Amino acid sequence: MSDDLRRAVQKVLPGVRADLEALIRVPSVSADPGATEDVSRCAQLTAQLFRAGAAQEVEILDDVPGARPVILASCPAPSGRPxxxxxxxxxxxPAGDPAIWSSRPFEPRESGGRLYGRGSADDKAGIATHLAALRAHGGRPPVGVVVLIEGEEEIGSPTLGAFLDRHRDRLAADVIVLADSENIEVGVPSFTTTLRGLANCVVEVRTLAESVHSGTYGGAAPDALTTLCRLLATLHDDEGHVTVNGLTTGHPSRTDYPAERFRAEAGVLDGVRLLGSGTIAERIWTGPAATVLAIDAPSVPEAANALTATARAKVSLRLAPGDNAIQARAALARHLRDHTPWGAHVQVTEAEIAQPYTVDARGPAFDAARRAYKRAYGADVVDLGGGGAIPFVAEFANAYPKAAVLITSPGxxxxxxxxxxxxxLHLADFERACLAEAFLLAELADWSTK
Incomplete structure (x- = not known):
């Protein structure tokens, strides 16, 4: 059976690769109000691809107010199977400035064993992986399968909770595979078992009724931008540790992440010191981080010799597993209010949150998954943390608390x-991911009969 499935995956891969490239060509940017038609077009294309030998029933659902279309595809479970x-x-x-890309962002290009293009890895490869696994089983997998492809993850999945509530019974599953993470390195299959959370605030500082001449009033009257800079500097101590009180630090990770490798992958310039202390895994997976995401202030080309009256910044916390996003956001807001210098007027608006999450990676479903991925990759699975927040993971876990949750990489x-x-996208690892998921469906069928 294993060799037959390998051959089946190899047979469907050329078509799946072409489908992935077709998906990449659609600029489905959910954050762009002007891309509504492209988002809808990508949903239509995704549904069409699942109708082509991958699933027995396919629908496009648009029944949650304000939501982007959701594709729901299914294959019924054989008797007694999960x-x-x-x-x-x-x-x-968004692609940003196309001029700083090596090629057009929405035109797929292969180079050096990798497929370039916006969405190639995140997360249209996840769609393609599911297509490959199902087509390798001839659209009739040995277990029941429900496929959910949404169009709002990059803006925080704001309506996913309402969708799960509305379709809870149709989406109920014993195992949930979320193909939206990454392997720790090429050729090493990885399951993400912890995710940091997110807590954002927007802080606005005002020092003057209006901007005034910097020569006439500078030296006594504080400008808002300098005031804001001093405030933002209080988020870290001299070593780079986050100074916001009340945040949690998680348990140390057992996965090694060499500092030199991290520097290279992050593109840290020579001579620039890393923040904080402890292992790299502790700093980026199980500890808090504070980042200034953006500042509203006069641009350099438009600068005048004037004291700025108001300045604004968006500040983001990444939260350790085990922390509470609502409490952490309140702690950040309190820090910003309490540390504003010189009596400046400050307004803090509490913004987006995402709860951190820890997966209990034990039990027969995980045992089956480790066997499947080891067979496909020829290497043992590594459990790793995720530094970024993925809000939908907690949504699924809350909706289906008894289900085993696997967070995998599509390559x-x-x-x-x-x-x-x-x-x-690393194409060899993409092929391994397709094979691993096909093996997983077979392993889960065998597991369910034991």
Missing amino acids: TVLLYAHYDVQ GDPASRAHSTDEN
């Missing part, structure tokens, strides 16, 4: 540059 929910998303991040790795320029 049901597996396969998740991915078809929306992508991405740290060099895939998700959310950045020249996003790409």
Whole structure:
């Protein structure tokens, strides 16, 4: 059976690769109000692909107010077999300035064994992985399968909870496979077992009724931008540790992540010191992080010799597993209010949150998954943390608390540059991911009969 399934996956891969490239060509940027037609077009294309030999029933659902279309595909479970929910998303991040890409962001290009293009790794590869696994089984897998492909993950999946509530019974599953993470390195299958959370605030500082001449009033009257800079500097101590009180630090990770490798993958310039202390895994997976995401202030080309009256910034916390996003956001807001210098007027608006999450990676479903991925990759699975927040994971876990949750990679790795320029997918690992998921469906069928 194993050799037959390998051959079946190899047979469907050329078509799946072509389907992935077709998906990449659609600029389905959910954050762009002007891309509504492209988002809808990508949903239509995704549904069409699942109708082509992957699933027995396929629908496009648009029944949650304000939501982007959701694709729901299914194959009924044979008697006595479990049901597996396969998740991915078809929306992508904005491409930014096309001039800083090596090629056009929405035109797939292969180079050096990698497929370049926005969405190639995050997360249209997840869609393609599910297509390959199901087509390899002839659209009739040995377990029940429900496929959910959403179009809002890149904006925080704001309506996913309402969708799960509305269709809870149709989506119920024994195992949930979320193909939206990355392997720790090429050729090493990885399950993400912890995710940091997110807590954002927007802080606005005002010092003057209006901007005034910097020569006439500078030296006594504080400008808002300098005031804001001093405030933002209080988020870290001299070593780079986050100074916001009340945040949690998680348990140390057992996975090694060498500092030199991290520096290379992050593109840290020579001579620039890393923040904080402890292992790299502790700093990026199980500890908090504070980042200034953006500042509203006069641009350099438009600068005048004036004291700025108001300045604004968006501040983000990444939260350790075990923390509470609502409490952490309140702690950040309190820190910003309490540390504003010189009596400046400050307004803090509490913004987006995402709860951290820890997967209990034990039990027969995980045993089956480790066997399947080891057979496909020829290497043992590594459990790793995720530094980013994935809000939909907690949504699924809360909706289906008894289900085993697997967070897998559809072939991405740290060099895939998700959310950045020249996003790409390692094609050999993509093929291994397709094979691993096909094996997983077979393993779960065998497990269910024991």
